Each structure stands twice: as C-alpha cells, then as structure tokens.
Amino acid sequence: AQSVTQLGSHVSVSEGALVLLRCNYSSSVPPYLFWYVQYPNQGLQLLLKYTTGATLVKGINGFEAEFKKSETSFHLTKPSAHMSDAAEYFCAVSGSGGYNKLIFGAGTRLAVHP
Amino acid sequence: SQTIHQWPATLVQPVGSPLSLECTVEGTSNPNLYWYRQAAGRGLQLLFYSVGIGQISSEVPQNLSASRPQDRQFILSSKKLLLSDSGFYLCAWSELGGPEGGYTFGSGTRLTVV
Numbered sequence: 530a531q532s533v534t535q536l537g538s539h540v541s542v543s544e545g546a547l548v549l550l551r552c553n554y555s556s557s558v559p560p561y562l563f564w565y566v567q568y569p570n571q572g573l574q575l576l577l578k579y580t581t582g583a584t585l586v587k588g589i590n591g592f593e594a595e596f597k598k599s600e601t602s603f604h605l606t607k608p609s610a611h612m613s614d615a616a617e618y619f620c621a622v623s624g625s626g627g628y629n630k631l632i633f634g635a636g637t638r639l640a641v642h643p
Numbered sequence: 644s645q646t647i648h649q650w651p652a653t654l655v656q657p658v659g660s661p662l663s664l665e666c667t668v669e670g671t672s673n674p675n676l677y678w679y680r681q682a683a684g685r686g687l688q689l690l691f692y693s694v695g696i697g698q699i700s701s702e703v704p705q706n707l708s709a710s711r712p713q714d715r716q717f718i719l720s721s722k723k724l725l726l727s728d729s730g731f732y733l734c735a736w737s738e739l740g741g742p743e744g745g746y747t748f749g750s751g752t753r754l755t756v757v
Binding site for chain 2: 635
C-alpha cells in the first residue's frame with residue numbers, strides 16, 4: 530500500500546524567496562511520484578513527475594523536485610517565488626506496474642507575500 | 644490532443660434533491676476514469692474509479708453512485724442529496740494500464756447543498 534505525507538498544511542514565503550514544499554511517501558513497490566498545483570476553483574494541473582531515471586525532475590513554472598529513495602522524499606522547490614505561485618500543492622504516489630490508483634497527500638497551501 | 648470536460652461548473656441544490664454530474668473525455672480510448680471530492684479545507688478523496696464501460700469501483704460508502712454508460716463518459720449521481728455532499732467534485736482520467744503519465748483533471752464542479 531502507498532501513502533503520502535505532506536509536512537505543513539500552510540507555507541508562507543516572501544516574493545523572491547526559496548519555495549520548499551515537503552513530501553514523504555510510503556510505498557511497497559518502486560513509486561511513481563507526482564506534484565500537482567491547484568488554483569482556486571480550478572482542477573489540478575500536473576507540475577512534474579518522477580517515474581524512472583534521473584532523480585532530479587524539472588517541471589513547469591520553474592519548479593523542480595528530487596526523488597530521494599533513502600529518505601523516501603520528493604520535496605518540491607523553486608529558487609524564487611512569484612506572487613502567481615500562490616496556490617495549493619498536492620503530492621501523489623502510485624505503485625509501478627499494472628493498474629494503480631493515485632494516492633494524494635492532504636495538500637499544502639502556499640502563500641506568497643510581497 | 645486529449646481533453647476532459649466537466650459540467651456544470653457550479654451547482655446549488657436543496658437537501659433531498661437528485662444530482663447528476665457529467666464528465667466526458669475526448670481524444671483517447673479506454674481511459675481509466677475517476678471521481679474525487681474535495682471538501683472545504685480537506686484533501687482529495689477518491690470516490691469512484693472505472694476501468695471500462697459498466698465497471699465501477701467504489702472507494703467509500705456514501706450517498707453517491709457512479710456510472711459509465713459509454714467509454715468516455717462518467718456520471719456521478721445521487722437520488723437524495725445531503726448537506727454533507729457539499730464540496731468540489733473533480734473528474735480525472737489516466738491511460739489504461741497505469742498512471743505513469745499522471746492523471747488529467749477536469750475543471751471541477753462546486754456543489755453546494757442547502
């Protein structure tokens with residue numbers, strides 16, 4: 530079985546500061562890992578994903594995440610926050626092979642202050 | 644390219660009234676289809692998923708039901724709405740066989756039961 534823990538339901542940063550959103554996962558099989566972003570009253574948009582290969586994954590809007598198997602983590606970062614980054618972010622995990630449901634974390638709401 | 648349509652965008656319904664939310668996918672065949680609910684201040688809860696026409700799996704016991712009358716159509720229904728059914732409902736699809744590519748979400752339906 531897979532599970533996801535997102536540390537911090539709310540994160541606040543200043544514009545231009547580093548963004549770090551934490552995600553730890555549990556999986557009995559090699560995981561596929563995802564980060565999604567949700568703007569108010571909208572659906573979820575895929576930011577980036579890790580399936581296999583390079584452990585540092587780059588996504589849209591300047592975000593990136595690093596898969597660390599030893600730490601069972603997949604933290605999301607962005608060097609410099611923009612006001613437009615304010616949204617809710619969801620980490621998700623799925624097992625590899627065959628049909629598997631995507632299991633989402635509880636989400637982290639990112640606020641960006643001027 | 645693939646697109647997913649979800650309607651209506653917002654809905655206000657009285658307690659005890661029926662519900663029908665529709666989701667259609669274009670540009671793909673045999674997708675896996677999902678219904679999620681997002682209650683205020685809470686994460687994403689998987690309600691139903693479907694791997695084919697007429698094949699519905701329920702994740703949680705509830706007042707809702709789902710149907711898949713056509714390959715790319717997924718319907719969420721209720722005979723009598725409860726106040727607790729209020730929330731943001733999201734439809735999603737993924738490629739058959741596994742979510743390696745991630746899920747693609749619709750724009751959501753905001754349901755308020757009054």
